[in-house]
Amino acid sequence: MNERTILCGGKVCDGTGAEPAPGEVLIEAGRIAAVGDPGAFSEAAAERIDCSGKVISPGFIDAHSHGEIRKLKYPDNRSKLLQGVTTEVDGNCGESASCVPGKFGELCWRDLAGYAMLLDEHPASTNTVVLCGHNSIRRAVMGDRDDAPDARELAALRKRLEDAFAAGAAGWSTGLTYFPGKFAATEELEALAATTRGSGRVYVTHLRSEGDQLFEAVDEALRIARAGSRRIQISHLKTIFARNFHKIDRLMEMLEAARAKGYFLHADRYPYIYSSTYIRQVLPPPYDREVGLPAKMRASQALREEVAAALRGNPRDLPSAEVARLGDDLSGIAAAAGDTVERVCARLVMENPEEHVAFRCMSPDNLKRILRAPWVCAGSDATSMQLDDPGELGHPRAVGTFPRFFRAVCAGSGVGEAVRRMTSLPARIFGIPDRGTIRRGYVADLVVFDAERFDSAAGFHGEDPLPTGVDRVMVAGKTAWCAAAPERIGRFGRYLPIS
Numbered sequence: 334m335n336e337r338t339i340l341c342g343g344k345v346c347d348g349t350g351a352e353p354a355p356g357e358v359l360i361e362a363g364r365i366a367a368v369g370d371p372g373a374f375s376e377a378a379a380e381r382i383d384c385s386g387k388v389i390s391p392g393f394i395d396a397h398s399h400g401e402i403r404k405l406k407y408p409d410n411r412s413k414l415l416q417g418v419t420t421e422v423d424g425n426c427g428e429s430a431s432c433v434p435g436k437f438g439e440l441c442w443r444d445l446a447g448y449a450m451l452l453d454e455h456p457a458s459t460n461t462v463v464l465c466g467h468n469s470i471r472r473a474v475m476g477d478r479d480d481a482p483d484a485r486e487l488a489a490l491r492k493r494l495e496d497a498f499a500a501g502a503a504g505w506s507t508g509l510t511y512f513p514g515k516f517a518a519t520e521e522l523e524a525l526a527a528t529t530r531g532s533g534r535v536y537v538t539h540l541r542s543e544g545d546q547l548f549e550a551v552d553e554a555l556r557i558a559r560a561g562s563r564r565i566q567i568s569h570l571k572t573i574f575a576r577n578f579h580k581i582d583r584l585m586e587m588l589e590a591a592r593a594k595g596y597f598l599h600a601d602r603y604p605y606i607y608s609s610t611y612i613r614q615v616l617p618p619p620y621d622r623e624v625g626l627p628a629k630m631r632a633s634q635a636l637r638e639e640v641a642a643a644l645r646g647n648p649r650d651l652p653s654a655e656v657a658r659l660g661d662d663l664s665g666i667a668a669a670a671g672d673t674v675e676r677v678c679a680r681l682v683m684e685n686p687e688e689h690v691a692f693r694c695m696s697p698d699n700l701k702r703i704l705r706a707p708w709v710c711a712g713s714d715a716t717s718m719q720l721d722d723p724g725e726l727g728h729p730r731a732v733g734t735f736p737r738f739f740r741a742v743c744a745g746s747g748v749g750e751a752v753r754r755m756t757s758l759p760a761r762i763f764g765i766p767d768r769g770t771i772r773r774g775y776v777a778d779l780v781v782f783d784a785e786r787f788d789s790a791a792g793f794h795g796e797d798p799l800p801t802g803v804d805r806v807m808v809a810g811k812t813a814w815c816a817a818a819p820e821r822i823g824r825f826g827r828y829l830p831i832s
C-alpha cells in the first residue's frame with residue numbers, strides 16, 4: 334500500500350506565524366516526513382496531490398467545543414470538518430459528559446478512560462481533546478445542591494479530577510453562570526485547582542460574570558489559576574450588554590497585566606456578536622438560582638406573570654433574540670402570538686429551560702479589539718451539527734467560526750498570523766503534542782484551502798451553511814474530506830490524551 338503522499342504546487346503556511354511560502358510537504362505513515370522547496374520530492378512511488386493556488390496549513394484546532402456526545406451521534410462531524418477543523422477541545426464551560434458515567438444508545442462509559450476507549454472504537458472524523466468539567470463532576474458527587482461540599486465530597490471531586498488527568502484530560506473547565514457551578518465558592522475552586530499545581534494542565538473558565546461583575550470575575554479566575562498551574566484560558570472573551578461595552582479597555586489591561594506577571598493566559602472567541610445559550614440564562618436574581626423554577630411556573634399562573642414582569646428592562650436585547658428551532662426572533666414570535674416579548678420568553682423558560690436562544694448582546698468594536706490580541710485563539714463554542722436540518726443549525730458559529738475568524742484576523746495581521754491562532758497557539762495552550770505546526774515528525778493533520786475564498790455566509794435565516802474555500806482536510810495523513818468527493822468522509826479522528 335502506498336503510504337507516501339506529496340502535497341505540491343501550493344504555499345506552505347507552517348502555523349508558526351510565518352507567511353505562506355511556496356513549498357512541498359512529504360507525508361509518510363501518517364506523519365510529516367519532510368518539508369521542502371518546490372520540486373524537492375520527486376519519488377515516483379508517492380501519490381502527488383496538486384495544491385496549486387492553495388495554502389497548505391496545519392489542521393485547525395477548535396479551542397472551545399462541546400462535542401463529546403454529538404461526536405458519537407454524528408461521527409462525520411461535517412460542520413467542523415468542512416471548516417478545516419481536525420481537532421476539537423471538548424468539555425468546556427464546566428460540562429464534560431465524558432468524565433462522568435454516561436450512555437449513548439448502546440454505548441456506555443464510566444469515566445474518561447472508558448469514553449476514550451469507546452471513541453477509539455467508534456472514531457469520528459476529527460480528533461478529540463477533553464477538559465474535565467466542574468459542573469459535571471459536582472453534579473455527579475452532590476447533585477444540584479447549592480451549598481459547599483463537605484470534606485468527603487471535596488475529596489471525591491478532587492479524585493474525579495485526578496482520574497480524568499490520569500486518563501489524559503488537558504485540564505479542567507468551569508461554567509460559573511450555570512448549575513451547579515454557580516453555587517461553588519471561590520474557595521472550592523481553589524481547592525480543586527490545587528490538583529493542577531506544578532503541571533501543564535490548564536484552567537479553562539466561563540467566567541462568573543461576563544458583564545456587570547466582569548472585573549470581579551476576572552479577579553476570581555486569576556485567584557483560582559494562582560492556586561493551580563497558573564495556566565488559564567478565558568472562554569469566549571467578551572463584555573456583554575451595552576452598559577458594559579466600555580469595560581473593554583480595563584478588561585484588556587487586566588489580562589495583559591496578568592500575562593506580564595507570568596500567568597500563561599489566553600482566551601478564545603467566536604467571531605460573532607450573538608451569544609447562544611439556554612433561555613433560562615435570561616432570568617434575573619433571585620429566579621436564576623432556583624433549579625426547579627420551570628416546574629413551579631407550570632403550576633402557577635401568578636408566578637409566570639411575576640417572571641414575565643421581572644424580564645422587563647432585561648439587559649439582553651430580548652426582541653432580537655433568535656430562537657433557531659422556531660426560525661424567528663422573539664419579537665416575531667410575540668407578534669404572531671399577539672403577546673408581549675417578556676411573556677413569550679417566560680413561556681419558553683417554562684416549557685424548556687434549555688432551549689437554545691441566540692442573544693445579540695455584544696459590541697462589534699469590542700469583538701474587533703479582542704480578535705486583534707495575539708493571545709486570542711478561535712473557539713466555536715459549538716457542537717457537531719447536521720447541515721441538512723436547518724431547524725437544528727442554530728447559531729452560525731457552528732459552521733462559520735473558522736472562516737470568519739480567519740477573514741477577520743487576516744485582514745489586520747495577514748494569513749500567517751491568522752493560521753497561527755487557529756493551529757500552533759491552541760496546541761500550546763492545551764499541550765497537544767506533535768500537532769498544530771507543519772514540521773518534520775509532526776502528525777499530518779493538514780488543511781488545503783484557498784485563502785481568498787475561505788469564508789462563510791451562514792446566518793440565522795437559512796443562508797447557505799456550507800463554508801467555502803476548503804479543498805481538502807487530512808487527519809493523520811489520510812484524506813478525511815475532499816471537495817472533489819464531498820460525500821466520502823473518512824473517520825480517522827482519535828482521542829488525544831495529554832501527558
Ligand SMILES: [Zn+2]
Nearest residue numbers: 426539568569
Ligand atoms: Zn460558555
